Amino acid sequence: MSGSEPAPVEDRRDSWEGxxxxxxxxxxxxxxxxxxxxxxxxRCEECGTSQLYPRxxxxxxxxxxPPFETSEGVGxxxxxxxxxxxxxxxxxxxxxxxxxxxxxxxxxxxxxxLDCDPEAVEVGMPLEVTFWQVSEEAAIPVxxxx
Ligand SMILES: [Zn+2]
Numbered sequence: 001m002s003g004s005e006p007a008p009v010e011d012r013r014d015s016w017e018g019x020x021x022x023x024x025x026x027x028x029x030x031x032x033x034x035x036x037x038x039x040x041x042x043r044c045e046e047c048g049t050s051q052l053y054p055r056x057x058x059x060x061x062x063x064x065x066p067p068f069e070t071s072e073g074v075g076x077x078x079x080x081x082x083x084x085x086x087x088x089x090x091x092x093x094x095x096x097x098x099x100x101x102x103x104x105x106x107x108x109x110x111x112x113x114l115d116c117d118p119e120a121v122e123v124g125m126p127l128e129v130t131f132w133q134v135s136e137e138a139a140i141p142v143x144x145x146x
Pocket of ligand 1: 044045046047048049058059060061062063
């Protein structure tokens, strides 16, 4: 555990029309923490693999239920795509928007929406996490420039 301050959680339940995550299994702990502004990842005690989003088994060695750790929520753009055509229903009023593979400082990478001018995004750009609460059960991680 890092002891860092939780990230802001913005209530988007009324305006969000995108996909809503359904917490289940290994994901339940992860989504519970998002409501508190905490980004969790898994680090395998057997082989050291860190992963996001959570899975029931380690992608490195197959150990079940790798334990959770709290990320500082900072990282950089590993790669990104600017979407001009909405890939999901509900994103039509949002195009163009950027989706990035975010490399967290702790190692794991996750795909996430970027809340910034898509033209300004570049590989290596420093980011920090915020959360948009989209349901009673989940707040999606959204990254902003740091
Ligand atoms: Zn492992």
